[in-house]
């Protein structure tokens with residue numbers, strides 16, 4: 001699993017390098033379009049996040065525009081993850097995949113793709129190299145860890161929770177709760 005995890009990071013980094021993305025916020029919609037994916041937005045019910053639809057040469061990512069912008073960005077990155085990592089599936093629907101974000105049961109075959117897509121999304125939106133650079137720049141001005149996470153989340157246009165998990169997973173901080 002560790003090897004797999006490293007390759008997810010590599011895939012995300014490769015995509016960023018190819019597209020010349022060097023700083024946050026990562027333009028996920030442009031990245032999708034550069035991969036030949038059509039990104040469409042339309043409002044759907046709250047528990048639907050998005051979908052990846054492959055039909056021959058045509059690939060569409062459909063995003064629920066009723067959700068928060070940061071959430072939409074994460075969903076686009078998640079669907080790009082499915083596109084890059086999981087060949088073959090024609091239509092993939094994502095309902096509330098983030099419910100299992102933290103305590104996902106990796107032994108369930110159906111969840112493995114979701115965990116991988118989430119890890120890819122985190123790596124794409126919050127690249128380790130970018131974070132390392134930003135963390136080194138943080139001034140020791142007495143601001144709390146919560147404030148630091150909050151300002152990084154704003155800078156990367158991700159949720160505070162996603163940023164916190166990413167920093168924990170990279171070993172930059174200890175779990176907060």
Ligand SMILES: [Zn+2]
Pocket residue numbers: 078082092093094097113114117
């Ligand atoms: Zn998914």
